Amino acid sequence: MSRRSNQKVLDALTLIAEAQQELRRDMEEGFSKQNQKISSQSKQISALQEQCRELRDTAIMAEARSGESNKDIAERYNLSPGRVSQIKGKYS
Numbered sequence: 001m002s003r004r005s006n007q008k009v010l011d012a013l014t015l016i017a018e019a020q021q022e023l024r025r026d027m028e029e030g031f032s033k034q035n036q037k038i039s040s041q042s043k044q045i046s047a048l049q050e051q052c053r054e055l056r057d058t059a060i061m062a063e064a065r066s067g068e069s070n071k072d073i074a075e076r077y078n079l080s081p082g083r084v085s086q087i088k089g090k091y092s
Contacts, residue, residue, distance in 0.1 A: 057087050
């Protein structure tokens with residue numbers, strides 16, 4: 001291979017290496033943005049779950065105050081009677 005051909009091959013390899021590095025940086029940046037988005041969404045989901053628990057617990061307390069038994073409340077909310085007692089104790 002001539003010197004000129006060797007130089008062209010080296011130049012091409014250099015361009016390929018630079019393109020790979022740029023692609024790697026772009027991918028890492030994309031992954032970072034996706035991770036940030038997932039983290040944010042995870043926090044929002046956790047907050048919504050907590051709000052749902054609080055609403056459920058408020059409803060359970062209202063039913064308990066109206067005289068419903070722990071067993072009936074537990075069946076309605078798919079909980080154990082012991083869990084209903086814990087919730088009642090939490091808000092007493």
